[in-house]
Amino acid sequence: MEELTKKQRAILDYMKAHVAEHTYWPSIRDIQAKFRFASTNAVFGHLQALERKGVLQRIPGAARAYKIVPEVLGDTSETVIRYEGPGDDAIQFESVKFAGSIAAGFPDYTESSGVLDSMQVPLAPSSRRRAPESFALRVRGDSMIDADINDGDTVIIEPGVPKHGDIVAALIDGETTLKRLIKQGSKVYLKAENQNYPDLIPTSSLTIQGIAKSVMKRI
Template identity: 30%
Template sequence: MMMVRRSKGLTDKHKKVLEFVNEYQTQHGRPPSIREIGEKVKISSTSVVNYYLQQLENMGYIERDNRVSRGMRLTDKVHQIVQAGNMLRIPILGPIAAGQPLPELQPGLSYTDNEADAVDIARSLLPSKEKGDNLYALRVQGDSMIDAMINDGDIVVMKQTSEAHNGEMVAIWLPNNNEATLKYFFKEKDRYRLQPANPTMKPIYIKKTEPLEIKGKVVMVIRKVDKPLAV
């Protein structure tokens, strides 16, 4: 077994691993495998990739669950990997349901005037195509997206948009119900399917004749780390 030394700080390789994990999670809805990380950052040995991941875990930048395949999450400590000048402050506008929809995303409604209610994100951790424009954050309530490694209390960073492709995770406003929800989005023949990432929950179906507003799509997930670990 390879002994993992405590790193004195983040190297360029550490940063590249974090950037790729975030980008892959955004695109695929799940973390990458160790082999995929190695291919991206040009490390041929999976044991060396695991070595870097263990260092990142020891430093508090990721959290892993070895009982789950691809069980890896970025923590809210990632903002410390760059200097303050490279940070992006994103307002947390309020809660979004990941279980039952909540009446939160009303168009034109401001959630809070408290500037402290925000999250600082390292620009280098955003997907490479994102420049940081039109971003906002929502705090997840509920457990319908747990198989996408999004838990109650986590923060999702959203890109404001009114359009989405099949399979993208989006925040959707349902005017008829005065509700909003966070789900995977799919267009079907005569309806929209809002799919949870929890096998115990059923999808929400909305007829195409009914109003539906896409308010943003997920570009990054920040794990809440102040919850006690289960024993």
């Protein structure tokens, strides 16, 4: 890589700074004004030099359009891969409490949960409302595999009155379980989404903590 002259370096730096500040490139006249050139062609020459030296790429014919050539550019036959992050236009997300794990199998686990981490979860863009007190639960067991909820997944639970067919987090015998809620007339019971598990008919009381709205899986 050829060495840049002072002015070339200054111009290149100015251009970079301009993009960083304004999000668009300076025109040749902008640069001319900045460096007090009497002619646009002075800038033009420098830009040609910068391109020839391989640090700047101009888009022919396009106004205010350049690309900075990365410092280390390997073999030109290979594809250049750049890594970029997201923008700063956060739309929305909500914070949910992480309430520990939930048993999707038999509710006979006695794990010292009740741990209150919290995690943040993106909210569906359609529902702009703020879900009241949603919380996340890590799933243990395999009783919901037919609903594609597996061991290790995280479910987002929203408190509320469940409808027939909703997958709910229910408190049974002091343990939270994840099951599908079935309402048949006056009868209400919980159904596992796995043939190997029997239905769970509540004896005395059934506490629904909330409805499973979404499930999060590690890829």
